[in-house]
Amino acid sequence: MGPARGSRPGLTAAGAGLAGDRVVAVGSAARVLVAAIARALRDADCADLGHVGPTSRFAGTPDPIRRAAAARTAGRVALTAGQAAEVDAGRVARWFVDQYPHGRYPGVLLGSPHGGAAHLAMALGMPWLPAGFEMTAHWPRGAVDSPRAALDHGAALAGRLLAGNPDLHVRQVHCPASRGSLAGVTVALTARWRTLPVAYRRFLAGRLAPGAPVLVLCDARTWPVHDAADGHSFQVGCPGSGLEPVDFHPDSHALRQVLRLAGGDGAHWEPPEISAPPAAAEHGVEPGLDRAVREWTARAGHPVHRLLFPGPEVLSAAVADLYRRWLRxxxxxxxxxxxxxxxxxxxxxxxxxxxxxxWCENATRRNVEQVEWWLAGSEPFVSVDVLPEPPGVRSPALAGLPQWLAVAGFGRRRRALDRATARGYPVTSVPTRRATEVLRAQPYDLPTPPPLAVPDALATLRASGTPHGLLIC
Incomplete structure (x- = not known):
């Protein structure tokens, strides 16, 4: 199989195992963020990031046909059981670092995926390295309403992955609310490093300026977890679904809605028992990786700062406030x-x-409400442009277009909801480059500001974010 659309030629590192662009899920957070930041550091936009989701051409078709089309598309890019055994996490780490331009950097961001990290990286002139990566793998004869069967199938895949990658923890997520019918044809696996990959160590040692800081971003959200085996854990639902853990209980009305919309049946829903207290959700940072970063920075003479956020909206608001001050x-x-x-x-x-x-993590009501609250408490904006990404699925937790229009309504003069993203919402998908097309139409405001100094950025983030739960230490 050739490189995924939107990847840059020559980025596949030499070595055994599958290429990084074949392993990391197309459209996943880590993949998109590294690609966007690497381009920004080259003074380039994201016009070539053209991934479109599996339902982009089926907005007006009946749900069963749309689900079948999505399943076929997902199957073409998912890993087989044999390929899961060929995954080399070290090669994936090299693929990430090799996307960044050569040269020395004034620091590096590392950790949980968050769109605010891309904007913070741009303001600071730094790269961002993910603490893990997402994969999807085939689930033959799967069912969206059978989490126990998903766990059984995922356990075999995780065993193959961990046999060749003992430095990983594999978190399996079965979430029909955020993945729709795809949760019944593929399993979603998030691999998180438990130590610093060799490629990251080399990058830090060779590409950081003397005394340059390392900023570790930690998504502090938790979720009930089933410890399936050493190195493999399982969660039903996820924070990004816009629902609560209790909503995935068999008696939940919200769950019955979710499963019906995804083509399942709530009567068959039997999740595995929770075997551990709530733990870091899938986008958290492994304690081993956090410890390894602190040990490396202490030996190498680089300061380290940890930024922990209790929800994505906290970092989003702090970065937006930072940009406003930086621009002014x-x-x-x-x-x-x-x-x-x-x-x-x-x-x-x-x-x-x-x-x-x-940046909103996704199109759930909760995320849109948070931007509304932030706007209500902020100095008014002359113009507000809104880019709601259609999730490609239906869910009772999603924001409707009127709610997105209310966000645009905060603009004093310009109030714009992008029509291309709104057309067919929420079941269509739009390419990543749509944001570039919208932003290219905005008037230029040059020259760009000089890069921010890290102490100034941290002070502004602390002042804005601490009252809302952002912890910087």
């Missing part, structure tokens, strides 16, 4: 806002246009 210090207005969502972001075009970015 450079003589710009800081009065034009773009609300991004999911994969729809472009950090280079945001800075080129002199805009303030606020």
């Amino acid at each position: 210090a450079a003589g710009k207005t800081g009065d034009r806002l773009v609300v991004e969502c999911g994969r729809l972001l472009d950090p280079w075009q945001v800075v080129r246009a002199g805009m303030v970015p606020y």
Whole structure:
């Protein structure tokens, strides 16, 4: 199979195992963020990131046909059981670092995926390295309403992965609310490093300026977990679904809605028992990796700062406030806002246009409510552009278009909801490059501000985020 659309030629590292662009799930957070930040550090936008989800062409078709089309598309890119055994996490780490331009950097961001990390990286002139990566694997004869069967199938795959990658922890997520019918044809696995990969160590040692800081971003959300085996854990649902853990209980009305929309039956739902107290959700940072970073920085003479956020909206708001102050210090207005969502972001075009970015993790009501609250408490913006990413599934937790329109309504003069993303919402998918197309139409606001100094950035983030739970230590 050739490189995924949107990948850059020549980035596949030499060595055994599958290439990184074959292993890391297409459209996953880590993959999109590294690609976007690497382009921004080259003074390039994301116009070539053209991934489209599996339901993009089936908005008007009946749900069974749309689900079948999505399953076929997902099957073409999912890993087989044999390929799971060929995954080399070290090669994946090399694939990530090899995407960044050569040269020395004033620091590095590392940790949980978050769109705000892309904008923070752009403002600081730094790369970002993910603490893990997502994969999807085939689940023959799977069923969206059978979490126990998903666990059994995932355990075999995790065993193959861990046999060749003992430095990983594999978190399996079975979430029909966020994945829809795809949760019944593929299993979702998030591999998290339990120590610093060799490629990361080399990158830090060879590409950081003397005394450059390392900033570790930690998503502190928790979720009930079933410890399936050493190195493999399982969770039903996820924070990004917009639902609570109790909503995945067999008696939940919300669960019955979710399963019906995904083509399942709530009568068959029997999740495995929770065998451990709530633990870091799938995008958390493994304690071993956090410890390894602190040990490496202590030996190498680099300061380290940890940024822990209790929810994605906390970091999103703090980064937006940071951008407004940064832009105004450079003589710009800081009065034009773009609300991004999911994969729809472009950090280079945001800075080129002199805009303030606020990133929503996805299109759930909870995330949209949070941006509304932040806007209500912020100094008004002259213009507000909104890019709601259609999730490609139906769920009772999703925001409707009227709620997104209410966000745009905070603009005093310009109130824009992108029509291309709204068309067919929520069951269509739009390419990542759609954000670039929208932002390219914004007027230029050059020159771009000089990069932020880390102490100034941390001070602003602390002042803005600490009252809302952002912890910087």
